[in-house]
Amino acid sequence: MANKLIVSLSPHVHNDDSVQRNMYGVLIALIPALLVSLIYFGVGAAVVTLTSVVSCVFFEWAITKFILKREKSTILDGSAIITGVLLAFNVPSNLPVWIIVIGALVAIGIGKMTFGGLGCNPFNPALVGRVFLLISFPVQMTSWPKIGQLASYVDAETAATPLALMKMAVHGDVSALEQLPSAWELFIGSHGDLAGGSLGEVSALALLIGLAYMLWRKIITWHIPVSILATVFVFAGLMHLSDPAAYASPVVHLFTGGLMLGAIFMATDYVTSPMTHKGMLIYGVCIGFLTVVIRNFGAYPEGMSFAILIMNAFTPLINNYCKPKRFGEGKKK
Amino acid sequence: MDLILVAVISLGAIGLVSAVVLFVASKKFAVYEDPRIGKVAEVLPQANCGGCGYPGCSGFAEACVKAGSLEGKLCPVGGQPVMERVAAILGLDAVASEPKVAVVRCNGSCEHRPRMTRYDGVKLCAIANATYGGETGCTFGCLGCGDCVSACQFGAIRMNPETGLPEVDEDICTACGACVKACPRHIIELRPKGKKNRRVYVSCVNKDKGAVTRKACEVGCIGCGKCVKVCEFDAITLENNLAYIDPNKCRLCRKCEQECPQGAIIAVNFPPRKPKTEAAPTEQLATRPASGEEKQNPNE
Amino acid sequence: MKTFRIGGVHPAENKLSAGKAIQVLDLPKQAVFPLSQHIGAPAVPVVKRGDVVKVGTKIAEAGGFVSAPIYSSVSGKVSKVDTVIDASGYRKPAVYIDVEGDEWEEGIDRSQTLVCETSLSPEEIVAKIKDAGVVGMGGACFPTHVKLCPPPGAKAECVIINGVECEPYLTADHRLMLEKPDEILVGVTLLMKAAKVDKAYIGIENNKPDAISLLAEKAQAYPGIEVVPLKVKYPQGGEKQLIDAVIRRQVPAPPALPINVGAVVQNVGTVYAVYEAVMKNKPLFERIVTVTGKSLKNPSNFLTRMGTPMSQLIEAAGGMPEDTGKVIGGGPMMGKALANTEVPICKGSSGVLLMNRKEAARAEAQPCIRCAKCVSACPMGLEPFLLATLSMHKEWERVEKEDIMSCIECGSCQFTCPSHRPMLDYIRLGKTTVGGIIRARNAKK
Structure with a gap:
């Protein structure tokens, strides 16, 4: 009886989707932004990204093998690579290697594996690493190199970011907003004399290409990114109308800083975002609102990371209260 | 100085109020428990x-x-x-009870019961049982996914990888019955431990007709009724092609064990048989105490 | 184009045998009739060993109101009343008949002429359907006459005919619609008369354009019958999904029935059986079965006598391929994997699907990444990942609150899960357990 029949319950077919397919899909979607950062930051971008990815994958492998003592390694599912790339995208291109390694350790070790690995973490690991670094190494994390210094790494010349200017405007510097590049320049990523910000957030265009790819491949749905961007646009727009000299225009808000990166790649993380479409919309609106609040009233120029982490904490609550509409519960016509 | 005074007074006041509230609550909401x-x-x-x-x-x-x-x-x-x-x-009288132990009534190990198919679902007996009759031709026997093992809080059951069947550690088993409830096929039974832990039982729950059972398993009860005939104490009943030994009537004479053509009747914790069993059970019976609780082994 | 509104997936259609005309399968040597071929009480045998039966002789009568009689599909001698392993994988009582010749009961109209006119009253039609042992032939096997007797307080408003055949691979209903359109339309008018309604819809997915155009053209001659083309989406053939797609009404959660929204749903196979039972006096003893599979030499549709072992169908379609890993009774989404190929064809056997070893084995499950694809796919608006996890942890009270009993076990969640989690295994376990708890609670009241 070598040829035993296999017996199991239905369904007997599968659509061939897999965790790997989704994870590598996200990685493909990150390629345009990576290319842009390589063009703008050169060596720095390459070193930072490589360090981050390699150390994230190493820590995942090491923790799985030596601490959790699991037989099967999970590094091939691609989730650690994504965490690595996203962590790199969230730091300046002149960040020293040792800081990145610490960030990767915190991201994978504390942000992910402490909770049991893929699927169990309540917070986005890359953001846990990023916020840890931001609080521990505020100087290194907020000195942004100007773009175009392709050959330099830690020695790159730094400058203010558009977000810093926007913060100054809020604090009463009337001329600050005038120094901002135009919305179009921000959109494609050329920042003139200003610094580009973190690695991955230079060009909104590249990130939007990634979004289009992920929507086309049905890796994510439109709900989270669109609700975040729309909320930021509306809320920042209202602020702008109330005092154009202090608050930057909503379009500038959309195209600067980590907003696009966060809305498209970080907030949409499967594990830490709500499960229902209604829940996703609530989550997105709250993130958008919190981001604008932090940007305009908080101590930090950028609020995306904090907003996402705060809403990650609320995800279980949202899941509990936002149930999908059950069949047959609708009004009977 | 003022600051300290204010702190002391305010904290003291809070403490006092809390104490009063707690005292009132403990009196007012007290629940009397025997x-x-x-x-x-x-x-x-x-x-x-x-x-x-x-x-x-x-x-x-x-x-x-x-x-x-x-x-x-x-x-x-x-x-x-x-x-x-x-x-x-x-201050009450303890009601006498016999100690019991969980007994697995299936002996269909890999060599006795050939696997015909491969189960590819979740490794839970409850789910395998809902899927189909099981990997072997026997639709009554152990599924081998170990629901009983995970149900046991005392670690008294473990799967034997060689036979694919669960084994109960008599010393650890507390007869709490969790495994009995967990088994979707009702294979595990709580039986009296018996004198000197000696027990005789039918290790099969297959209710199919003899020919069907024989085809599926070498050691299944085929319902031939030989054990019923040989039993002198009316301890064995045959129902739905399956023999059952009533532990309260069984005198542990082990005649049925020898009679069973399939080897489906199992006697545990007996010393090895003498080459020839000469001891006449009737003689031994005379010396047997009258109480039904006591059991005697004629071959002792 | 219409379709149901919540969830759904798009499995590869693989309708390999769609172009194959229905062939009549040879008689088996021995036919086996399990006594539980339907939902409800098992039938009670009325023959004993040695009895001589003809084609169409009643061999078992209904064991209750929700039950159906069983008729012999062959002529010959009853060899024994014993047990057989049926599609459930367990031994069930069955009647064995050794085939001798092919002699039919008198009174069965074997001609191919179409009979359109009947003077029977609705009650007489229902009685004839009941007597002929007609059950739902889409797979659930619910006795048809029960559906036509609405519970007090409910009133049927329309009949919906299920020609969707949303299961991949299966083509039995498709071929039936192409080859017996007039019979089906007459059957629909009979059902409309029996249910006392004047409107009927035939729902067909638009991957069968030939069937849609043929039936739509012929339906013009029959008042009140409308063919509704539907957008392809699984599980459109589910009763509740079909009602939602066709008349935009959603059946509330169990214990509500389709009749509560005024709909009576019948499969096209059932409609054809109703036509034959009422107009041709022919009880239900044969059906069309699709035998298919990617490795199979000759995927086909067979008109098969009930009781024929599946192995005979597989032989007729070119024999069992070497690499067969799984034999499925029904379609790949909801069919049952069989432990052997000697299982007899029953009233609900719509197909036999052979999968090769590679297709058959499940991929290893990975941790849930909470991607919520199962939530989007669930046609009942449930949260499959949650139901599965709660069932795994035996939290029966919570799982009941999360509406586990609404699950229709369509398999969309597991089909779509990127982590290949066996969600439906756990959900079924939860459903069975919670169902038992609910019954125990109701019994206490």
Whole structure:
């Protein structure tokens, strides 16, 4: 009886989707932004990204093998690579290697594996690493190199970011907003004399290409990114109308800083975002609102990371209260 | 100075108010609980296994105190000694009970029962049982996914990888009955431990006709009835092509074990048989105590 | 184009045998009739060993109101009343008949002429359907006459005919619609008369354009019958999904029935059986079965006598391929994997699907990444990942609150799960357990 029949319950077919397919899909979607950062930051971008990815994958492998003592390694599912790339995208291109390694350790070790690995973490690991670094190494994390210094790494010349200017405007510097590049320049990523910000957030265009790819491949749905961007646009727009000299225009808000990166790649993380479409919309609106609040009233120029982490904490609550509409519960016509 | 004074006074006031509130609440909302419940719960094993049929040890303690009699109440984990202590606390008579043990009534190991198909679903007996008759031709026997193992809180059951069947460790088993409930095929039975832990039982639950059973398993009960005929104590009944030995009637003579053509009847913890069993059971019977609880092994 | 509104997936259609005309399968040597071929009480045998039966002789009568009689599909001698392993994988009582010749009961109209006119009253039609042992032939096997007797307070408003055949691979209903359109339309008018309604819809997915155009053209001659083309989406053939797609009404959660929204749903196979039972006096003893599979030499549709072992169908379609890993009774989404190929064809056997070893084995499950694809796919608006996890942890109360009993076990969640989690295994376990708890609770009241 070598040829035993296999017996199991239905369904007997599968659509061939897999965790790997989704994870590598996200990685493909990150390629345009990576290319842009390589063009703008050169060596720095390459070193930072490589360090981050390699150390994230190493820590995942090491923790799985030596601490959790699991037989099967999970590094091939691609989730650690994504965490690595996203962590790199969230730091300046002149960040020293040792800081990145610490960030990767915190991201994978504390942000992910402490909770049991893929699927169990309540917070986005890359953001846990990023916020840890931001609080521990505020100087290194907020000195942004100007773009175009392709050959330099830690020695790159730094400058203010558009977000810093926007913060100054809020604090009463009337001329600050005038120094901002135009919305179009921000959109494609050329920042003139200003610094580009973190690695991955230079060009909104590249990130939007990634979004289009992920929507086309049905890796994510439109709900989270669109609700975040729309909320930021509306809320920042209202602020702008109330005092154009202090608050930057909503379009500038959309195209600067980590907003696009966060809305498209970080907030949409499967594990830490709500499960229902209604829940996703609530989550997105709250993130958008919190981001604008932090940007305009908080101590930090950028609020995306904090907003996402705060809403990650609320995800279980949202899941509990936002149930999908059950069949047959609708009004009977 | 003022600051310290203000702090001391305000904190003191808060403390006072809280104390009053707590005092009032403790008097007003006090629930009277029979102190004996706590005492009984203390002597219970605190395994909270639910084997007694009540929700946890405190639930059992409460039931014992309230019932006023220990009739039909048994902590299977603690057994007779614990029940006697409970009886002492409550001033009641302990009801005698026999110690029991979980018995797996399937002997269809890999070599006895060839696998015909491969189950590819979740490794849970409950799900395999809902899927189909199982990997072998026997639709009654052990599925081998180990629901009983995970149900046992005491680690008394483990799967034998060679036979694919669960094995009960008699010394650890408390007869709480969790495995009996967990088994979707009702293979595991709680049987009296028997004198010197000796037991004779039919290790099969297959109700198919003999020919069907024989095809599926080398050691399945085929319902031939030979054991029924050979039993002198009317301990064996045959129903739906399956023999069952009533542990309360069985005198452990082991005649049925020898008679069974399939080897489906199993006797455990007996010394090895002498080359020839000469001992006439009738002689031994004369010396047997009258009490039904006592069992005698003629081959002793 | 219409379709149901919540969830759904798009499995590869693989309708390999769609172009194959229905062939009549040879008689088996021995036919086996399990006594539980339908939902409800098992039938009670009325023959004993040695009895001589003809084609169309009643061999077992209904065991209750929700039950159906069983008729012999062959002529010959009853060899024994014993047990057989049926599609459930367990031994069930069955009647064995050794085939001798092919002699039919008198009174069965074997001609191919179409009979359109009947003077029977609705009650007489229902009685005839009941007597002929007609059950739902889409797979659930619910006795048809029960559906036509609405419970007090409910009133049927329309009949919906299920020609969707949303299961991949299966083509039995498709071929039936192409080859017997007039019979089906007459059957629909009979059902409309029996249910006392004047409107009927035939729902067909638009991957069968030939069937849609043929039936739509012929339906013009029959008042009140409308063919509704539907957008392809699984599980459109589910009763509740079909009602939602066709008349935009959603059946509330169990214990509500389709009749509560005024709909009576019948499969096209059932409609054809109703036509034959009422107009041709022919009880239900044969059906069309699709035998298919990617490795199979000759995927086909067979008109098969009930009781024929599946192995005979597989032989007729070119024999069992070497690499067969799984034999499925029904379609790949909801069919049952069989432990052997000697299982007899029953009233609900719509197909036999052979999968090769590679297709058959499940991929290893990975941790849930909470991607919520199962939530989007669930046609009942449930949260499959949650139901599965709660069932795994035996939290029966919570799982009941999360509406586990609404699950229709369509398999969309597991089909779509990127982590290949066996969600439906756990959900079924939860459903069975919670169902038992609910019954125990109701019994206490």
